[in-house]
Amino acid sequence: MSTATELIHSIPVDPLTGSISVPIYQTSTFVQEAPGVNKGYDYARSGNPTRTALEDIIAKLEKGSTGIAFGSGLAAIDAVLKLLKSGDEIIAVDDIYGGAFRLFTQVYEKFGITITYADSTDAENIFNAITPATKLIWLETPTNPTLKISDIAAIAKITKAHACWLCVDNTFASPALQQPLTLGADIVVHSATKYLGGHSDLIAGLVVAKDPELGARIKFIQNASGAILSPFDSWLAIRGIETLHLRLKQHCINAQIVAEFLETHPQVDKVFYPGLKTHHNHEIAQQQSKGFGGIVSFTLKNDTQEAATAFVTSTEFFKLAESLGGIKSLLCHPAQMTHKSIPTERRRQGGVADSLIRLSVGLEEVEDLVADLEKAFRKIESIEIKENKFSNEIA
Numbered sequence: 240m241s242t243a244t245e246l247i248h249s250i251p252v253d254p255l256t257g258s259i260s261v262p263i264y265q266t267s268t269f270v271q272e273a274p275g276v277n278k279g280y281d282y283a284r285s286g287n288p289t290r291t292a293l294e295d296i297i298a299k300l301e302k303g304s305t306g307i308a309f310g311s312g313l314a315a316i317d318a319v320l321k322l323l324k325s326g327d328e329i330i331a332v333d334d335i336y337g338g339a340f341r342l343f344t345q346v347y348e349k350f351g352i353t354i355t356y357a358d359s360t361d362a363e364n365i366f367n368a369i370t371p372a373t374k375l376i377w378l379e380t381p382t383n384p385t386l387k388i389s390d391i392a393a394i395a396k397i398t399k400a401h402a403c404w405l406c407v408d409n410t411f412a413s414p415a416l417q418q419p420l421t422l423g424a425d426i427v428v429h430s431a432t433k434y435l436g437g438h439s440d441l442i443a444g445l446v447v448a449k450d451p452e453l454g455a456r457i458k459f460i461q462n463a464s465g466a467i468l469s470p471f472d473s474w475l476a477i478r479g480i481e482t483l484h485l486r487l488k489q490h491c492i493n494a495q496i497v498a499e500f501l502e503t504h505p506q507v508d509k510v511f512y513p514g515l516k517t518h519h520n521h522e523i524a525q526q527q528s529k530g531f532g533g534i535v536s537f538t539l540k541n542d543t544q545e546a547a548t549a550f551v552t553s554t555e556f557f558k559l560a561e562s563l564g565g566i567k568s569l570l571c572h573p574a575q576m577t578h579k580s581i582p583t584e585r586r587r588q589g590g591v592a593d594s595l596i597r598l599s600v601g602l603e604e605v606e607d608l609v610a611d612l613e614k615a616f617r618k619i620e621s622i623e624i625k626e627n628k629f630s631n632e633i634a
């Protein structure tokens with residue numbers, strides 16, 4: 240079956256009424272015939288048919304056994320971390336999502352879980368970082384916002400040999416482009432707020448486990464900790480997923496054109512996009528995914544927060560906002576926005592320069608998007624190139 244057909248028909252027709260749209264079961268509880276005798280649902284934190292529909296769809300799309308839906312991407316990540324216990328160690332990709340970094344270091348380190356960071360673009364670095372205490376390898380590929388690519392299959396081989404779990408945050412690629420569980424990962428997490436929802440109208444998170452036993456453990460955590468996704472938001476996520484395949488196709492086309500435009504622009508220093516031949520792991524990206532996604536980052540020759548601020552306030556169609564993956568183009572300045580919670584030095588070491596700008600290339604006509612960027616470049620042309628005002632801090 241082709242991806243589009245599979246995707247559209249992974250959404251079930253309601254067996255009770257024939258409703259082609261999944262019904263929203265806006266209820267807190269379910270009437271029982273006798274204590275413990277019910278139709279598969281007893282209390283809506285433990286299970287809700289609308290949420291179940293979403294959980295089954297994402298499990299199918301990611302080729303896993305179990306899908307589990309949460310109130311946000313971070314709640315999904317949080318549930319996976321609760322598989323660990325004090326003394327366990329996580330090795331995470333160094334260019335990790337800022338919110339995950341904050342959760343790892345400010346919440347979980349307190350409970351005796353150690354987190355080390357490695358440049359996972361070379362699988363060897365993961366191998367070298369593993370200790371007997373390592374229980375979980377945390378990857379994002381592509382990463383946010385420098386679009387680093389890690390070889391999922393190569394790292395999965397390492398985790399198998401060391402009996403630790405491999406979890407991939409698949410938010411940037413989505414299952415339309417990349418299915419980490421088929422490459423050997425054990426767990427996939429999503430901020431469904433982004434491409435899965437696709438319309439910037441939802442906060443949601445999903446976990447998919449490959450193995451049913453591991454899935455059951457995360458489902459237990461979902462019910463025990465309670466950070467579930469509501470029936471209406473589950474429905475919105477399903478509605479988003481219906482067009483995932485089509486949207487991602489166009490996001491990839493538009494982003495490639497934008498990346499190539501930026502690459503030749505005289506005011507641009509570096510462009511980060513896995514679809515460019517100059518990208519460090521372009522070949523691996525090509526092997527493990529069907530497309531390179533809709534996110535493009537770049538730095539300015541004038542590598543200052545001042546120039547970046549002027550740029551991100553000069554576009555018309557690229558709206559200045561956190562988040563990504565919606566039909567409307569967005570842009571952001573990670574150093575002052577999404578990655579603000581990461582200390583300056585660490586942020587720069589991870590490749591997030593002061594002038595780095597992240598684009599979420601939307602579904603507008605791509606000529607309009609390129610013209611919009613061109614206009615912003617002209618606006619910042621007159622800003623004097625200054626010494627980076629933070630550069631002395633590091634030295």
Ligand SMILES: *Cc1c(COP(=O)(O)O)cnc(C)c1O
Nearest residue numbers: 311312313336383410430432443
């Ligand atoms: C946004 C994002 C998250 C967090 O998801 P929320 O839905 O905002 O909680 C996690 N990982 C990545 C890669 C993200 O982009």
